[in-house]
Amino acid sequence: MKPAQFDYYCPKTVDEALTLLEESGFDGKIIAGGQSLVPIMNMRLSTPDCLIDINRLQDLDFIDYEEGLVKIGTLTRQNRVETSDLIRQHIGLLSEAVPFIGHVQTRNRGTIGGSLVHADPTAEIPLALMTMGGSVHIASTDEVRTVNAEDFFVTYLTTDVMPTELLTEIHIPIWEGRVGYSFQEISRRHGDFALVASACQLSVDDQNRISNARLVLGGVESVPLLVTEANELLQGERLTDSLLDKVASIVSKVIEPESDLHASADYRRHLAQSLSKRTLQEAYVKAGR
Amino acid sequence: MTVHEVEVKINGKTYKEEVESRMLLSDFLRETCGLTGTHVGCEHGVCGACTVIVNDSAVRSCLMFAVQVDGQEMQTVEGLAQNGQLNPLQKNFVQCHGLQCGFCTPGILMSTTDYLKKHSTPCKKDIQDMLSGHLCRCTGYDGIVKAIEKTVEDQKINI
Ligand SMILES: Cc1cc2nc3c(=O)[nH]c(=O)nc-3n(C[C@@H](O)[C@H](O)[C@H](O)COP(=O)(O)OP(=O)(O)OC[C@H]3O[C@@H](n4cnc5c(N)ncnc54)[C@H](O)[C@@H]3O)c2cc1C
Numbered sequence: 001m002k003p004a005q006f007d008y009y010c011p012k013t014v015d016e017a018l019t020l021l022e023e024s025g026f027d028g029k030i031i032a033g034g035q036s037l038v039p040i041m042n043m044r045l046s047t048p049d050c051l052i053d054i055n056r057l058q059d060l061d062f063i064d065y066e067e068g069l070v071k072i073g074t075l076t077r078q079n080r081v082e083t084s085d086l087i088r089q090h091i092g093l094l095s096e097a098v099p100f101i102g103h104v105q106t107r108n109r110g111t112i113g114g115s116l117v118h119a120d121p122t123a124e125i126p127l128a129l130m131t132m133g134g135s136v137h138i139a140s141t142d143e144v145r146t147v148n149a150e151d152f153f154v155t156y157l158t159t160d161v162m163p164t165e166l167l168t169e170i171h172i173p174i175w176e177g178r179v180g181y182s183f184q185e186i187s188r189r190h191g192d193f194a195l196v197a198s199a200c201q202l203s204v205d206d207q208n209r210i211s212n213a214r215l216v217l218g219g220v221e222s223v224p225l226l227v228t229e230a231n232e233l234l235q236g237e238r239l240t241d242s243l244l245d246k247v248a249s250i251v252s253k254v255i256e257p258e259s260d261l262h263a264s265a266d267y268r269r270h271l272a273q274s275l276s277k278r279t280l281q282e283a284y285v286k287a288g289r
Numbered sequence: 290m291t292v293h294e295v296e297v298k299i300n301g302k303t304y305k306e307e308v309e310s311r312m313l314l315s316d317f318l319r320e321t322c323g324l325t326g327t328h329v330g331c332e333h334g335v336c337g338a339c340t341v342i343v344n345d346s347a348v349r350s351c352l353m354f355a356v357q358v359d360g361q362e363m364q365t366v367e368g369l370a371q372n373g374q375l376n377p378l379q380k381n382f383v384q385c386h387g388l389q390c391g392f393c394t395p396g397i398l399m400s401t402t403d404y405l406k407k408h409s410t411p412c413k414k415d416i417q418d419m420l421s422g423h424l425c426r427c428t429g430y431d432g433i434v435k436a437i438e439k440t441v442e443d444q445k446i447n448i
Contacts, residue, residue, distance in 0.1 A: 008293065055357065108403075
């Protein structure tokens with residue numbers, strides 16, 4: 001399978017990339033790692049008139065630490081994110097999530113930003129960003145705007161990034177205090193997209209009462225689902241078996257999973273309940289340590 | 290249609306060629322450069338047969354365009370043997386029957402070469418995890434895992 005014809009540009013600066021994007025309007029497409037875009041082009045499901053390759057924009061390849069915040073450039077390869085000590089130390093949920101993406105050979109090339117903009121509903125990085133309460137920077141020739149994870153994902157494979165915009169930075173807050181997290185997923189084979197994935201990050205006080213919790217599910221809706229009702233219920237509580245059961249029943253009520261070739265809606269609902277419990281429990285144990 | 294000049298160093302040799310934007314790196318290697326050791330399987334990044342090393346990373350050559358490697362360095366399976374002699378990894382594939390039908394072997398060799406450079410003492414589970422990026426339809430990967438394990442052991446002795 002071969003891609004259709006297109007014009008190719010390889011800008012050397014962010015400004016140049018933004019100008020090219022604006023000039024090409026709706027006909028241009030950014031290529032980052034190409035691990036989602038090129039398969040789609042090879043199958044001719046997408047036939048952009050022009051590709052703007054951001055792989056030479058070294059300014060967008062970085063991992064920086066600031067007080068209370070980790071900043072990651074959009075072009076940072078998934079493999080670098082996975083092996084970064086800084087990320088493991090401060091925002092460990094991301095280190096736990098990334099190894100589930102495809103295989104080491106695709107993570108060598110795939111970028112953190114490409115995964116976010118591709119926005120597959122079961123993808124790991126979108127789920128992790130939502131769980132940690134991160135935000136992104138989106139640039140155009142006119143402005144740079146900041147968007148929270150909650151507003152970033154619109155629906156299947158669609159985000160708030162407009163065709164003339166470039167995702168430049170990912171900002172992830174470092175939670176204070178005793179924090180625990182967990183990422184789990186069930187896929188048909190290791191390396192495949194998840195049937196259902198669950199991520200949880202929470203903090204506890206001195207009495208092991210939950211002071212903040214974010215439980216997020218992937219693969220049950222068109223975007224990562226923040227289970228707000230469960231998170232509110234957990235507030236101020238110690239984690240017990242009966243509380244876990246309550247969370248599972250909330251999960252079962254709020255999700256509307258779909259059936260497809262790989263799994264029935266019922267099976268997805270079952271997975272969502274057990275994975276929610278599992279991630280919550282693991283995150284709680286980690287926070288208590 | 291746009292045509293681009295590409296200069297790339299593959300296995301130490303410089304190639305200067307003209308390519309269409311849409312030419313996949315895998316096709317460039319095979320058809321333009323005549324390096325047919327790199328095999329083409331699924332062309333959507335799943336099977337791993339076309340894996341090569343670009344700037345010290347094992348990547349799928351069916352998911353890159355030839356124009357993207359302009360000015361870069363690459364290694365393909367043809368670059369493993371030295372002076373007509375198979376390298377230790379290749380020899381162990383022969384010895385441990387890690388070849389099977391041989392179609393996916395070049396990709397597996399390239400992934401392994403990159404992996405062993407970055408991980409000198411992987412355990413069996415690590416090796417299996419790295420190999421999960423390759424589809425071998427012959428059998429159970431047993432000889433392949435053994436060949437890689439043996440290479441790791443041999444390297445330990447040599448250190
Ligand atoms: C075999 C295989 C298995 C995989 N398994 C998984 C998996 O389990 N989980 C998972 O999450 N992913 C999986 N993927 C996809 C993952 O590898 C991709 O890396 C990721 O989804 C896309 O990132 P990329 O950098 O390759 O982006 P690209 O493919 O280059 O781009 C993807 C999309 O994002 C846009 N884009 C990219 N960067 C920007 C930017 N900075 N600003 C604006 N738009 C941008 C592009 O225009 C395109 O529409 C798999 C891929 C393969 C080949």
